[in-house]
Amino acid sequence: MIDQFTPLIEINAAQLHYRVGGAMSALRGNPPVVKAVDGVSIVIRRGESVGLLGESGCGKTSMGRLLLKLEDVTGGDILFDGQSLSTLKGADLKRYRSRAQFIFQNPFDAVNPRFTIRQTLSEPLENAGIPPSQRQDKIIAALELVRLSEPLQYLDRYPHQLSGGQLQRVVMARALILQPEFVVADEPVSMLDVSVRAGVLNVFRDVRDRLGLTAIYISHDLALVRYVCERTIVMYLGKVMEDGPTEDIVHEPLHPYAKALVAAVPVPHPDQSHDPLPIGRGAPDPRNPPSGCVFRDRCPYAFDRCAVEIPQLQQAGTRKVACHLFDEAN
Ligand SMILES: Nc1ncnc2c1ncn2[C@@H]1O[C@H](COP(=O)(O)OP(=O)(O)O)[C@@H](O)[C@H]1O
Ligand SMILES: [Mg+2]
16 A cells, blocks of 8 residues: 655765775875765655756765665665565565666767667566567557657667667666566666657656656756655755755755755756856865765855764754754744
8 A cells, every 4th residue: 555654765974985085095195095975974765856966976876776775775774664674585686676776978878889779668578577469559559648649660770770769768678577566767867868858757657646746856957846846955065055946946956065055056947058156166175074064165154163063953843954954044
């Protein structure tokens, strides 16, 4: 039975610290870890659509990989439907692999170029033990779901014979063919021509709503997140800066980083390009993040306390915010 209010996913202080560099880099004084995800706590309810927003390198893909158990947490824990992903094994892990799906950024990387579309879509069915006689119907249904009209014409084609937009729909069809409950879409339109983005996003929204999917939509682009998600989580250098209803963040961002992201998108729309961030490009080296608040060296409001104390995520109206400005206000 589907209960709209119980959490599907509980992320408790999750960490993903990558070991990097060898002895040479240690000698140069570089710490041997990148804290790609560093103490993230998020609760996601069934059927919720959550945008993960932030500049390149802030840990969005790493977070997605943890959620799909393509990586294991190096600290903290992630529960899916009450069960810890760290301990999933054997048949339970296999079941999780069909309940939760990843839609990758570049459709051309996500498929085997030597597989026809039929083979591409048969693979997950075969892995799940669906008999050959039932596969074609499921493949056609999945292609119809992503609104590829006359789906039969695609079955014997190869990826290079499709446009980027068509192939991204095939990638979506493959993610949906086993009827997952949870989908992580990692910048699914960033490699596509601007003119076809809205079409692919509409399919994503439509399918998500029709199937009642719980979805995480990863993007560096607030306009796209706004188009797709009711809730937005703003990340910066592996940490959550702000978490709340998308429209509230768009109309009144609280965290200085969220303010900068919003200021860069004057009229949010998926077809529009936008100005650079008013705080300047280039996040600091994630191996040497600033002390205290990781955003402080780009923050126009930083004060003494920001250098010495890590701000905790706390409730501020409809939002949660990790910023000392809001500690002060309370
Ligand atoms: N396999 C890896 N090994 C080492 N560092 C990595 C690895 N994958 C990602 N990183 C680093 O982790 C940080 C977060 O990366 P990523 O999650 O890809 O961010 P985003 O998706 O927001 O661009 C970056 O500094 C990146 O260089
Ligand atoms: Mg990424």
